[in-house]
Amino acid sequence: MTQPFDSRVGAYALIIRDEQLLLTHWNPRHPGFEGAWTLPGGGMEPGEQPEQTMVREVFEETGFHVDSDGLVNVHSYWMSPEQRLDGQQRGNHACRVIYRAHITGGELAVEENGSSDDVAWIPLTQIGRTKRLDLVDQALRLAGLAGQVEGAPTPPETVAEQDVSTEPGRGGER
Template identity: 45%
Template structure:
């Protein structure tokens, strides 16, 4: 079985009761809102990753102000020529504040739109689960950095 691990860093940016989100475009063309952020490059520090990714996806310069937590997700796959696979995503979630730049959309990336959304409207958005996880971490500030703990093997 082929195994793959992806480490990424994301930002929860809340300002004046609004959350900064980027709209992710899946390979099938579907679009869902997500926290700005993305994959670490080899040798890159997670804090630098979140700063770089937020700027790429939103145009904003940010300063991480707190480590909110770490989330893990697993997916299995079966590909025609590769056979079965097991993918794990390790997602480091920071609180961050905007320190400069200007809101703009990413060009030729995995997202196509960046926008501020009122916190009370987030539940009505078509979004990835990471948005809810990030907001839970931001609101609850769990001491172990995980708001929803599951036993090993359950995700």
Template identity: 40%
Template sequence: MEFYDYDTRVAAYAVIVDGDRILLSWWNGEGVGTPAWSLPGGGIELEETAEQGAIREVREETGFVVELTGLLVVDSHVVAPGDRTIETDRWARHLRIVFTARVVGGELGTLEVDGSTDRADWVPIAAVPDEPHVGLVEVALGAWLDRRA
């Protein structure tokens, strides 16, 4: 399959850790899927850089203003036409750029308006494996833990 035969979605996310807890957003499963924890972040706008998109998305989903502290991992995820949130016969590649970040302002609690997340919260890192979560959380948390080792 050639690159023009499928759709591409570029999204940016942030891993924000405070002590032994990580900031996660609750993806409401709108369209398809079961609600689960995800990283704060999402699709970047055409005029944004990945960094700008990550900062905006974190603010929208959590209420926090963040400063990015580094690139953590770039992940690619392929989605079949029947698993997409829109009706289409085209495959999709989701390119997910994950940064590390730290909170520099704002407060937890702002809810995204008409978005795919309902809330955000600090979740103990040790509890993440037992909580419902999307695959991106495993990818990013694994990369973060490897970096610390």
């Protein structure tokens, strides 16, 4: 018998310019986790298509307007109840749709009152030494770019991006 679990579909952008990767600092403002760098993107809203989600989320988190350059791949991540930051006592299956994208306008800006608290262009040569979520490594691998990342390897965080409130024990409110 299958145990109950939650699921979340998110769409993310792999944006590389001048040998630098655009990343956002995901900070759930949770006492047990300080946050880490990740790809811009996030959870789908009702009725959205994944590509629309990616475009909307990139703008919300970075201030940049983007166009998709196509699907990289889809990656799923199983999160045990112990990995969840919202206190739910069941697993969560995250389905992450990853696109390549390029900037068409806008200006670099940090999201206000959201789950991201910083945005930056990180040189590919520094990704291996950057505190990051596993999504970054998976996206680079799926895009065939893992070999471009240099430096002393820092293991990615074993926490997946989640929709969490600022109070432990409450459900994933957006």
